[in-house]
Each structure stands twice: as C-alpha cells, then as structure tokens.
Amino acid sequence: MSNQIPFVDYLVLGDHPHLVANECTACGARFFDRRNACAGCSGTEFRKADVATDGEIMSFTIVTFAAPGVPVPFVSAIVNCQGTSVRGNIINVEPSPESVTMGQKVTLATYPLGADENGVEAIGFGFQPA
C-alpha cells in the first residue's frame, strides 16, 4: 500500500476503500475539506466519520466541453450516500444520458490515476452502478 496515495485526503484506501468526512461534534454537519469551524453552527470540534459507500444519484450531468487538460466527456453526479451528499464521477459506464438515470443505485469504486517518478500510484474514486 505504501506505493499508493489517495487522490484526496478524504479517500481512505485499503481493503475497503471509503470516504471519511470531518463531522462537527456539535451539529453533525459533514465536510470533506480542512476546516476552521463548522459552517452550520460555528463549532470547532470535529471527528472523523466514515461515509457509506453506497448511495443513489440525486443529480447528474455529462460534461462534454471543459477547460484544456480536463478529460471529457465525464459524468459528474451528486450521490446521496445514506444522508451524506458526495460529488463524484460516475465511472465504468458510457457517458451518455441513456446510461445514467436519476435515482440510480451506485457504489464507490477506485481506479488508478497514474504514477509519479517514484512509482507511487495516485488512486482516485468514483461511483459505479451497484
């Protein structure tokens, strides 16, 4: 595992890859970024909370036109993972309106994004049909 690095801090690799949120201990609001305080209640104490790896698509789009360097087309979606909303790509499907549906059940999946000069492989995440 030492030759892998998660694409983002909130992706936990290993036998059971999953996302981990900063959860406000006062109000339960969950965030994926480094926090100064809670946007909901201004509380300053957080605990790590594992996010469910299964969810359903609440919204999606297929981006076919983007800034240079951004690989298109890709399916972007908002996935409700048992109450926690997550943004991510829908992967392992054709990027077409026929292949993705609102309310579709999906599950977290990881995939390699390439290695650096030291041979460390970056691992990204997305959601694929359950």
Place this chain on the structure above:
Amino acid sequence: MSDDVWILGIYMTKFGKYPDRDTVDLAAEAVLAALKDGGVSMKDMGVLAAGCLMDAPGIAQRIQKQIGQTGIPAYNVSNACATGATALKTAIMTVKSGEADFGLAVGVEKLAGAGLLGGAGKSGKAGASWEPQGRFGEVMETEGRIGTSGMPGTFAQIGMEYLHTYGATDFDVFAKISEKNHFHSTLNPLAAYTKAMSLDQIKNDIMIAYPNTRPMCSANCDGAAAAVVVSDAKLKTLSLEQQRRAIKVSASVLTTDPYEEACQVLPNVNTLTRNAAKIAYERAGIGPEDLDLVELHDCFATAELVHYDNLMLCEEGGAVDFFESGATWRTGKTPVNVSGGLQSKGHPIAATGIANIWEICHHLRGEAGPRQIEGAKVGLAHVIGLGSACGIHVLERSGL
C-alpha cells in the same frame, strides 16, 4: 417625505463585441448616459459604486479619472454574478442612510470570446512526486475527476436535481425555456444575439454539459450598465418630468446561502433566492402575483426553471407546469426575461445586475417600444452569483 430611494436615470450599452473599446470606455458611456437620462451630472453624485470582475481592482477610480474626479467615496464591488446588483445596493444604502442625496452605480465587463468560465484546470500530469495540495489535499486537478465545479455542469445538475425532486422526467423543458428567451431577444435591439432559435436547433447545437447545449448557456459578451439613484426628499425638488420617470426601489435585498446539507458539494442556489424573495415581497408589500414582469438570472436554461419556484412565481414544485402553461412568455401571466435573458441578451457579468434593472425600468416607464409589456407597473429583477450571493430588486413606477 419617506426614506424611499428612486432610480432617476439608467442606461445599458448595447451588449456585444467591442474590440476597439476597453472597460472604462464602456462604463463611461453607461455612466454619462445614465446621468443624462436622470438630468443630473457627476457633480451631483455623492457616492460611486462600481464593479468589474475580470479587470484589475480599482475600476471605480479609473472611471472617475475619465469622467469626473469629484472626490466622492468610491466602492469597488465584487460579488460574482451579483456584482452589479451589489453595486446598486451600495449606492441605495448610502442614499438611504442620508450620507448622500444622489448615488451612482455601474457594472462593466469585457467577455466576448472569453470561452468557458470557472473550473479551469491545473495540470493533470504527474510531477516528480505527488504532493497533496489545498483544502482537500488533492494530488492533481479535481475538475473532471471529482465531478465538476464548472458553471455549465453545476447549473445542469441544479436543474436536473429539481426535476428529480418533483418527479419530472421530460428534460426538453430546459430547451423550451431557451427557445422562449431567444425568441424574446428578437425584440431587443440591445441584445448580443437577436435570432429566434427552434427547439430542434437548440437541442441539436453543441452539447456543453447535458442537458445544456450552447444556446442554453449565458452568452459571453461585452457591455456596461449604470444607474443613478436619488432620495425621496431630493426627488421632490426636481422637475415633474424627472419625478414622473423616476422608478421607486420598493425593495433592495442581498442574501448569501445559509448552511444546509449538500450545499458545499453542489451549490444551493435555491434557499438564498427564496430567502431574498420573501424579504423583498415583505418589504415591498407586493406579492409575486402582482408582478407585471420579471428579469431573473437565467445563466443557464436549467437555472431559469428553478427560479420560477424560488421566486414563488408558481407553487412549490410546480415550475414545469407553470412554464408549460405559457405563463413566462411575453404574452403570458408573468413574463420572464422579455429582454432575451442572459442566454440571448448576453451576460457581461458585472453589468448584468444593473442591465436587468434597466430592462424593468424601461417597461415601467412605458419606453420599451415594440417589446413593451403594456401597462407594466411592478417588476422584479433577480441575479445570483455562485459562491453564493443573491440580489433582488422590486421596482414600481411612480404613478404620476
């Protein structure tokens, strides 16, 4: 006498391409014409608020240096797509506070040929070694790998989410909204684009972010708009003609998005708009059913739909039926974006929040020519900037 504030003079340049003019040229045209429209001069102004998102800071002073350095306080305002509305509100607040009798607000942008805004990428290539960066600790560009934060895709998801929430499945409604706005623009000589487009043309154009095709996205262009505001007391000392053409600002409201689950994952443009609308209707003593026309922030066709609901033009969840009833066409019950909207009139970002006020004023004054909404007495102008900021102004004709 009251603490009402009035729009005395207002102007928008034609939106389009101005390769030979800079932002100060366009802003100067708008300001000088707005002053003339109001029958006043720079010497009368007690405050200036100016916005231009893409320029270096200091647009207000650069404008002053070209048209009048009178030493008044100047505010350089930046609030995403709500910049123009924020500049106007700044001038209104100053007049309302009693610090000035007259205030001036201007927004200007040069965006022709700017291409896609937002979500621009860092390199996605591996370096010597991965180094987590930023608040998410990402090792490379997230755009396209963790969904999208680009504008077309973000607003596409906002529209799709609305349909999903209320059980609608026909995505053609978005293209039909675009068809309406492109048709409306045929009557607006100041619009950047004035061609009607058929539903098929719109749907078969270049796809940007499903379901938004290119004509369903706001049109990048150059333009400026400016407004002069005046206190109620001062207005009463001016000519009858100035008083007759003055437009009352019945509400000037600015909100940001309150925290809700998911709002940092997909921007929530709904709650802050609904909050602003509630405050605006209450302050104005006017309900959505009283509105003769609305200019709302159709940065994408998918955005216009959700704002029918957010502005309470229809019942909750009823935006699709409301649109399909024909209500928002210029011949309908509540005409929306008779200017052509951002999709066809264009969206020079910082100018937009004053240009939509100009459109409403034009109708309330009965000066809108072939696209006049007959007998218009009350209108509402709405903008939203991602981040987020929402500006709503409710406007009424003088009745003189």
